[in-house]
Amino acid sequence: MRAFDYLATVDLRQAVRLLDEHGTSARILAGGTDLLADLKSSSSSPGLIIDISRIKELKVIESTAHGLRIGAMVTHSEIMQSALIREHCPALADAARTIGAVQTRNLGTLGGNLVTAVPSMDSGATLLALDARVVLACGGGTREMPLTDFFMGPRKTVLRPGELLVEVVIPACNLGKPAHFLKTGLRKGQALALVNVAASLWLDAAGNIEEPRIALGAVAPSVIRAMAAERYLAGRSPQSGSMAEAGKIAAEECRPINDFRATAAYRRDLVAVLVKRALAQACERALKRQHERGAP
Ligand SMILES: Cc1cc2nc3c(=O)[nH]c(=O)nc-3n(C[C@H](O)[C@H](O)[C@H](O)COP(=O)(O)OP(=O)(O)OC[C@H]3O[C@@H](n4cnc5c(N)ncnc54)[C@H](O)[C@@H]3O)c2cc1C
DSSP states (O other): OOOOEEEEOSOHHHHHHHHHHHGGGEEEESSOTTHHHHHHHOSSOOSEEEEOTTOGGGGOEEEOSSEEEEETTOBHHHHHHOHHHHHHOHHHHHHHHTSSOHHHHHHOBHHHHHHHOOTTOSSHHHHHHTTOEEEEEETTEEEEEEGGGTEEETTEESOOTTOEEEEEEEEGGGTTOOEEEEEEOSSSSSOOOSEEEEEEEEEOTTSOEEEEEEEEESSSSSOEEOHHHHHHHTTOOOOHHHHHHHHHHHHHHOOOOOOSSOOHHHHHHHHHHHHHHHHHHHHHHHHHHHHHTTOO
């Protein structure tokens, strides 16, 4: 690893200003679980590392009229422990629980997970299934966009040099939306996903599926929505046959690769099974919610 300058700040505006001044020669340090490995293996080194881990504004978990704000510096352990997240989007806490080991979850952040943008990331699928948005900041101000538009490909996002991911917002209309996350790896613990899947849906007054979302990780250049499967499901009754069919459609629309972990064909089979199971679990949560609210 080559020498670089290091600066820790507690001030979000200063972090943005420094990033703006140093552009591509600066790198952000959040939890460091990905960055340190990167720096050790890379032949080039940044001129400046900007440590954002002490910026309180980036550690917020707050419910507002706009939605649930989760700061970029919130760690996976904090997501698991947050009463607000467990109440409004428990599937996100379930996804965080599957990330690495306790040491990685204590240091690794939501922001770092999304910015690293590896297709197998475990935070992305649930957030896509809940129509999450991201807020980015640079010297010129802030911009907000759907998380789906943030990813451009493996390890590529729309972040421009000098731009910081500030927070993720789950829209208020989706807080409490029944959702479920599932991951399959080569081991039960500490394994990257061969496939991960998140599904969310509402049931309308007639008991039919409304606004279904299916998101898939590790089977395309970035985390994706299975939109053909979603279109198929919308308005259907939540029968196991229709969920199985949605799984088959999702398996056709994803684009997995063969690698040393698994073949593309095996990943497609996993998608079909996991989508069906995640939809069934989301339906179960939806029915439970209706029951608790006294629906007939
Ligand atoms: C042993 C091990 C196991 C792992 N297991 C899993 C797993 O099961 N599932 C999984 O999804 N991931 C896993 N990871 C990957 C990693 O832990 C996560 O992606 C983690 O969330 C990264 O967050 P971080 O805060 O450590 O990011 P850092 O390493 O600090 O940063 C990662 C990258 O993002 C940039 N960055 C960070 N925050 C921001 C920001 N707010 N704005 C702009 N740029 C930013 C950094 O400059 C860097 O390029 C594992 C890693 C290790 C080492």
